[in-house]
Amino acid sequence: MTNPCRQHFQRVTAAQQAAATPQNQPMADSSAYTMQMAQLHQHYQQLRGIQSTQAKEELKAKLLPDYAPYIDGVLTSGQGAQDEVVTTIMLWRFDAGDYEGGLQIAAYVLAHGLEMSDNFARKTPCLIAEVVAEAALKAARAGNAFDIGVVAEADRLTAAHDMPDEVRAKVKLAIGLLAAGMVDEKEPKPDDLQCLEVAQHFIPRAIELHERCGGKKALERVEKLIKKHAEQKPS
Template sequence: MALSLAQRHRLRVLAELEAAATSPMTSMAGATAYELQLAQLIQDRLRLKNIQGNEAKAKLKVQLLPTYEPYVQGVLAGGNGAQDEVLTTLMVWAIDAGAFPDALKIASYVLKHNLIMPDRFARTTGCLIAEEVAEAALKAQKAGGEFDLQTLFETEQLTREQDMPDEARAKLHLAIGRALATQVPDEVVSAEQLETLKAARDNLSRAIELHTSCGGKKDLERVDRLLKKHAGPAS
């Protein structure tokens, strides 16, 4: 049952007050708002478990996420960094649902306070954020679509100092490099486009440096070819 506006407001306020009252590095367990949302989360995870397809799961997450918005808003507004399984799980769900601005808002808080992912997530928090966003971008690019470049930039900035395998970081640089490169047609006409190509080259080179088999060599060849062809005349 959907919450009324009044109920959503009460939940947000309660979550903010309880998050503010919970010390950093302790758990939100026992707080009323947290326990209510955790119980809802367990029910929704069971619903997701009964669905086999990832695409269908993502569609259900799109429907489920608004239910948790008041809680998330409250914790982000008042939280001091208490461990919160609800919040970290919803961050992943937001990525799966394609709600990247919401996911990165949570990610900023999670990384700032060094929140730990639940045991069922095998990767560290920074690695998970970088890799999941990168893989979503690479999937869209492979299908001939686009992916929001600002989301990629923000993800890279958020996770720059986070420890992760080189292969995971390479995926993010590859996605950024491809996103930049596709903004420039074969007939480059402006200095701004050349700067975009140079930024694409930096990211593609970094991806290959981190992981030789990342799949960016053909992208880099195109970028180098365009730079060689147009750098002189455009200058």
């Protein structure tokens, strides 16, 4: 079979077998799942031979297309069977910097209550929220770009799920810092006030959840800029 034909076959097979497996039951008896797990095991061996975190992330980015047909099939027709391939590829997408792709899988994972493998101590919603929030916080504190919509979506997807307050605080703080980071004091923009108001909403919430989250100085800057904006507004 040509590569597109093989991909189509993998996608259709995964969809059919995922649709036939009830929620919370393992996909272990599925031939499509068995093949993907065998492939995953091979790739795990490759990753274990690499010490550099950056190099591991780069390799994961190269390997992800091998799983795309299977993931597409499961997300299209799956009934929520327990699936280590799905949860692993979700995290690999995050690791590779594909946060939108990771959250696409996360929506399915959370909707059906899929659990992480025993290698992870944190519950699935907590893990999703923290991985996204920490990446966003790292970018925000370094002055680098990060899509605030990604963090907002992670917040929305995990809002109804229980997790430590410290983790929820990271999500709120990330949204607040990213919003505040959109404001350049030297080059005012029409939507600055809206960004500052978003920051003024989320940063105090983060501090409320975890007082030592690191948002107090950022909040001082936001309140200072809001006051400055009000003083400059024509009467």
